[in-house]
Amino acid sequence: MNSRDRFLTALKGKEPDRPPIAHVSALTTVELQDKTNCHMPEVHHEPEKLIRLLFANHEVLGFDAVTFIINYFNEPAALGCQIRWGSNKELPMVNSNPWTTLDDAFVPDDLLDKEPIQVYIKAIRLAKEKYGDKIAVLGKVMGPFSMVLAMHGTQQTMITLAREPDKIKRFLDIATDILISCGNAQFEVGIDALAIGEGGAGGNVLSPRMHEGFLIDSHRRMVGNISGPTVMHICGDITPRLHLLDTIGLTCFNFDWAIKPHIMKVISKGKFTIMGNINTYDLLRAKSEVIKRQVIENLEAGVNIISPGCAISPECPNTNLKVITKTINEWIRSH
Numbered sequence: 550m551n552s553r554d555r556f557l558t559a560l561k562g563k564e565p566d567r568p569p570i571a572h573v574s575a576l577t578t579v580e581l582q583d584k585t586n587c588h589m590p591e592v593h594h595e596p597e598k599l600i601r602l603l604f605a606n607h608e609v610l611g612f613d614a615v616t617f618i619i620n621y622f623n624e625p626a627a628l629g630c631q632i633r634w635g636s637n638k639e640l641p642m643v644n645s646n647p648w649t650t651l652d653d654a655f656v657p658d659d660l661l662d663k664e665p666i667q668v669y670i671k672a673i674r675l676a677k678e679k680y681g682d683k684i685a686v687l688g689k690v691m692g693p694f695s696m697v698l699a700m701h702g703t704q705q706t707m708i709t710l711a712r713e714p715d716k717i718k719r720f721l722d723i724a725t726d727i728l729i730s731c732g733n734a735q736f737e738v739g740i741d742a743l744a745i746g747e748g749g750a751g752g753n754v755l756s757p758r759m760h761e762g763f764l765i766d767s768h769r770r771m772v773g774n775i776s777g778p779t780v781m782h783i784c785g786d787i788t789p790r791l792h793l794l795d796t797i798g799l800t801c802f803n804f805d806w807a808i809k810p811h812i813m814k815v816i817s818k819g820k821f822t823i824m825g826n827i828n829t830y831d832l833l834r835a836k837s838e839v840i841k842r843q844v845i846e847n848l849e850a851g852v853n854i855i856s857p858g859c860a861i862s863p864e865c866p867n868t869n870l871k872v873i874t875k876t877i878n879e880w881i882r883s884h
Contacts (some may be wrong), residue, residue, distance in 0.1 A: 553685040555613050559854050560780075568855050570873055570877065572856050574861070575861060585605050599617065599618075604680055612874075615685070616744055618669045620640060622691075623669055623693070624727060624728065625696065625699040627663035630740045646702035651720075655723060656727055669688075673738045685743060688743045691749075694747075707754075721767045725767045729770075736777045743775060751785040752786040760793060760811070768781075769797045772797050778800040779799055785807050789807075791808075794820070802817065802824065805826060810852050813825065824849060824855075827838065831856055833862045833864065833869070835869070
């Protein structure tokens with residue numbers, strides 16, 4: 550099997566020749582930027598440099614599936630958010646929240662023509678043409694709640710959720726429409742699967758009751774209208790909410806390091822495949838033995854796809870990321 554075949558086989562819950570390695574949250578390193586001479590923040594605006602940098606995740610680190618978008622903020626940027634684009638060591642962040650009233654939230658007629666969207670559409674098309682026969686090419690959008698946090702503001706969203714819940718539901722509806730359009734546009738240019746980054750709905754943000762009452766319908770509608778496989782990520786320990794995931798039609802769930810692999814495997818069995826969950830702080834700071842133990846724990850639990858549990862710090866050393874590939878290969882040889 551080549552990398553693409555391996556990933557797509559595992560994504561469907563079937564047995565590949567070995568467990569694949571992938572990422573859906575942000576992943577690039579300063580070392581990879583220096584090696585390819587393609588640096589943040591410029592790559593967020595230059596498709597050719599973006600794909601050259603991200604292909605190094607396969608070429609140098611051994612990943613079988615690569616998400617050819619680093620940041621989650623292209624949609625908010627297209628909708629008028631001011632973005633702090635960061636540096637070679639800092640990922641982008643939003644700097645303004647333009648959805649204040651209900652009238653502010655709408656789907657622009659020219660949404661897909663806006664520059665931040667066109668940058669990743671061009672990048673994905675190029676990545677598919679150059680690398681699509683070798684590796685799985687993944688796309689990425691925010692989740693609807695995370696997008697509302699970006700567009701309305703984190704603190705203001707939680708206040709409005711308590712005082713004017715119908716307003717948040719309307720914002721979620723508009724965000725969902727936007728993300729469906731952007732996700733399907735990525736499938737039209739050839740992605741193999743779409744990552745949905747719902748980090749804003751993490752374990753410390755929404756209770757199970759709030760998740761079910763305010764968010765689950767948006768997830769169902771979004772996944773139901775996306776024209777291909779989906780991989781959702783939610784940050785933190787959402788064990789009390791995991792039962793909700795099998796109601797939305799998800800293909801795969803990228804789980805955080807806060808959830809034990811064997812627990813994730815039991816809960817997900819027969820419902821969706823799973824992808825996880827190497828501790829990103831350990832990838833940044835720990836010795837290789839610590840990372841190796843986590844990879845083996847995932848392999849022994851039967852996790853379908855091995856991946857970091859969340860976004861990677863750009864200062865993460867390549868040597869620590871390479872431990873993932875090395876450990877999988879050693880484990881396969883010994884079994």
